[in-house]
Amino acid sequence: MTQRLKEVDVVIIGVGMVGSIVAKELAAAGHTVVGLERGQARYTAPDFQGPAIHDELRFDIRKALMQDNTREPVTFRNHGSERALPVRRWESFLPGTGLGGSMVHWNGQTYRYQANDFELATRTRQRYGKDFLDADVTIQDWGVTYDELEPHFDRFEYLLGTSGKAGNIKGTIQPGGDPHESPRSREYPTPPMKEHFQGAMFRKAATGLGYHPFPQPSSNLSQPYTNPEGVKLNACVFCGFCERYACEHYAKAVPQTIILPVLLANPNFQLRTGCQVQRINLDSTKKKATGVTYIDAAGREFEQPASLVITASFSLNNVRMLLLSGIGKPYDPNTGKGVVGRNYAYQTMSSVSSFFDEDVIINPFMASGASGTLINDFAGDNFDHSGLGFIGGAYIGAVNTNGRPIQYHPVPPGTPPWGKAWKQAVVKHYNHTVQFSCHGSSIAQRQNYLDLDPTYRDAWGQPLLRMTFDFPQNDLKMAAYVTAKAVEIGKAMGAKQVVGSPRKGPYTTQQYQTTHNTGGTVMGNDPSTSVVNRHLQSWDVPNVFVIGCSNYPQNASWNPTGTLGALTYWAVDALKNTYLKSPGRLVSA
Amino acid sequence: MSVSRLLAGCLLWGCIPLLMAAKQAEKPAPAVAVKLCQSCHGAHGEGTPAAGIPRLAGQSADYLDKQLRDYAGGSRENPIMHQWAIQLKDAQRTEVAAYYASLASPYAVAPAAAASDAATTGLLARGHQLAHQGDETRRVQACDNCHGPDGNGAPRTAPYIAGQSAQYLAASLKAWKEGTRKNDDGQQMRSVVDRLNDADIGAVAAYFASFAASPNSGSQ
Numbered sequence: 001m002t003q004r005l006k007e008v009d010v011v012i013i014g015v016g017m018v019g020s021i022v023a024k025e026l027a028a029a030g031h032t033v034v035g036l037e038r039g040q041a042r043y044t045a046p047d048f049q050g051p052a053i054h055d056e057l058r059f060d061i062r063k064a065l066m067q068d069n070t071r072e073p074v075t076f077r078n079h080g081s082e083r084a085l086p087v088r089r090w091e092s093f094l095p096g097t098g099l100g101g102s103m104v105h106w107n108g109q110t111y112r113y114q115a116n117d118f119e120l121a122t123r124t125r126q127r128y129g130k131d132f133l134d135a136d137v138t139i140q141d142w143g144v145t146y147d148e149l150e151p152h153f154d155r156f157e158y159l160l161g162t163s164g165k166a167g168n169i170k171g172t173i174q175p176g177g178d179p180h181e182s183p184r185s186r187e188y189p190t191p192p193m194k195e196h197f198q199g200a201m202f203r204k205a206a207t208g209l210g211y212h213p214f215p216q217p218s219s220n221l222s223q224p225y226t227n228p229e230g231v232k233l234n235a236c237v238f239c240g241f242c243e244r245y246a247c248e249h250y251a252k253a254v255p256q257t258i259i260l261p262v263l264l265a266n267p268n269f270q271l272r273t274g275c276q277v278q279r280i281n282l283d284s285t286k287k288k289a290t291g292v293t294y295i296d297a298a299g300r301e302f303e304q305p306a307s308l309v310i311t312a313s314f315s316l317n318n319v320r321m322l323l324l325s326g327i328g329k330p331y332d333p334n335t336g337k338g339v340v341g342r343n344y345a346y347q348t349m350s351s352v353s354s355f356f357d358e359d360v361i362i363n364p365f366m367a368s369g370a371s372g373t374l375i376n377d378f379a380g381d382n383f384d385h386s387g388l389g390f391i392g393g394a395y396i397g398a399v400n401t402n403g404r405p406i407q408y409h410p411v412p413p414g415t416p417p418w419g420k421a422w423k424q425a426v427v428k429h430y431n432h433t434v435q436f437s438c439h440g441s442s443i444a445q446r447q448n449y450l451d452l453d454p455t456y457r458d459a460w461g462q463p464l465l466r467m468t469f470d471f472p473q474n475d476l477k478m479a480a481y482v483t484a485k486a487v488e489i490g491k492a493m494g495a496k497q498v499v500g501s502p503r504k505g506p507y508t509t510q511q512y513q514t515t516h517n518t519g520g521t522v523m524g525n526d527p528s529t530s531v532v533n534r535h536l537q538s539w540d541v542p543n544v545f546v547i548g549c550s551n552y553p554q555n556a557s558w559n560p561t562g563t564l565g566a567l568t569y570w571a572v573d574a575l576k577n578t579y580l581k582s583p584g585r586l587v588s589a
Numbered sequence: 590m591s592v593s594r595l596l597a598g599c600l601l602w603g604c605i606p607l608l609m610a611a612k613q614a615e616k617p618a619p620a621v622a623v624k625l626c627q628s629c630h631g632a633h634g635e636g637t638p639a640a641g642i643p644r645l646a647g648q649s650a651d652y653l654d655k656q657l658r659d660y661a662g663g664s665r666e667n668p669i670m671h672q673w674a675i676q677l678k679d680a681q682r683t684e685v686a687a688y689y690a691s692l693a694s695p696y697a698v699a700p701a702a703a704a705s706d707a708a709t710t711g712l713l714a715r716g717h718q719l720a721h722q723g724d725e726t727r728r729v730q731a732c733d734n735c736h737g738p739d740g741n742g743a744p745r746t747a748p749y750i751a752g753q754s755a756q757y758l759a760a761s762l763k764a765w766k767e768g769t770r771k772n773d774d775g776q777q778m779r780s781v782v783d784r785l786n787d788a789d790i791g792a793v794a795a796y797f798a799s800f801a802a803s804p805n806s807g808s809q
Binding site: 046224250261 | 730
């Protein structure tokens, strides 16, 4: 028996980073807002406190903060000809659950995509010709430009207190920053993190090779900071338990440390946890949403009517929510028609291990989630791709986020995977190895997509999301090229042995790569190739907004959170200043 | 129980360092410690708790060394300590720090003192909360995160606070708050103490002082 609740102005599905920001803005503007979070409420104290929060077995291996895949996995296959199977153990990517969402367990690496990325299709054709790419590559422009997003990037970084060094302020290159970045309006809110020894080694070698090293922008803060919402954050203590963990120190920018205290104090907002949204309800015209139906932790079903529905869950779940609700035409890879689930992309991650003699002491355990030293010389379109046969690139960096005992033990190739020789090698190399990350872009391709699984269902009886993905040849070529450049840096650092591991196919869900799943509810200016318009409003149901990395038409060379923050404020701007004053289509279809 | 079985048990339970500590005679105090430190901090580094003079025995050597430098340099203000610290040459300072770090606590392990009245019970309960859970309403994290489980220290940088003088702990927390102590690089202590009121400071000091010092607190 479904209980119908009192109508509110806005219902938000998912109270993570996006949901918290949107809810705060709309509640402050006087609208009644209900936030539905499927996971539990949780706060820095007492939920994230030590020593329990440093339990590597619980959080790293058993993935305590992640979406419960005994109840709600995704299914996966590499190719459309295969039968997908449920991912019973998260490894490749780690969608979070609970108040604060996946941001609670992030590393705090906070980038802006470059101007080029937002107009990728146009600029690629302009620079390399229209036939440069394979016919099945489906990259496209975002429908929004970097210049339009810049104030929103700025606002997001100041919300988080991001620690970094500007490389380009209003067109003037700044020493010590990233000269390749698109112009920013002002310096980062806090200075960069302290540089690790391996970062200093990387900086010296990269500079010697003519590259442009800069400190990784970090939302684990270098110093105490009070954000524009009046919320205070502390400085990071380099504990080495960042990604996959929550921060006990109020030092990592997550909803609990940047905005939830303000949101939860607003009586216009109501948080409901343990609420699994089943679908967005539509009226008989299928052009208007009437609210959502959810099941609470006690198994009771509720209908929450609302004038506006915003889905702000993890990117994969945004896609699933639209498919379950019948909003937008599902993508069909055979015809190339349809939009929901189209242009699923990921991140193409490679790595390099540089093994040193025992007199080079790295201390990998003294780490924060984002205190590396990087170059962007081979990221995005910062280098000439003519004749290379691919687009995109990767940042290369000495990015060491931890030296945790269960998961971190670099050993050279040829070391036995267990036993005495393995243990000896771990002891020998643990403190004398530098790891580089080559954090690569991911193009969209016709055969990579998301849809509903025809076989497997979740604990509530709803079809699971099915992922069909393998690495495009473009990205494997890119990974080989950039990893070779990174190996040269390792050699220039004087390592005894440098081992490059360029990403190779097929894609597997059984090895950790990143949680940067993108696409499926792509934004754009053409309803035949996008799910939402440039303001993140559904083309089909204008009182539904979809905000997440699912909006990315393809993925760029950087971690996606900074750009998602900018898109969130961009959408908030349209919601507050235009849509809610006069509800209707913000862009005519 | 035979010696070999006792030894096997110790191996299993990792108490070899304790046995070794018990067998070893206490190092003789360096001359500079005899001259400058002992009259206040005691012949065995046990401190003078009632006078707010901290226990040094078993404290992290790096921590003690840094405090002496900071007393001399002024980032930790204390007129008495300043006048001694400026007299120490680098090698003497390191020697003194290493000496006090090497001392086992003179105290036996005992349960925390039972509260005798409701006010003390409330005080210790609040201290317990701040020590182990933190307080979201004040947005402060638990002391344990840095100072180790039960405040036993996390060398090299974070000192033990369990079993330390309540007067010393309260005075030190107030010094962070008032800005006379500012030798925390990332402002970790200043950020925390800024959000504690006087009652919280009293509670957390009383709570940690109620611990009998563990023999291995702070040792490394």
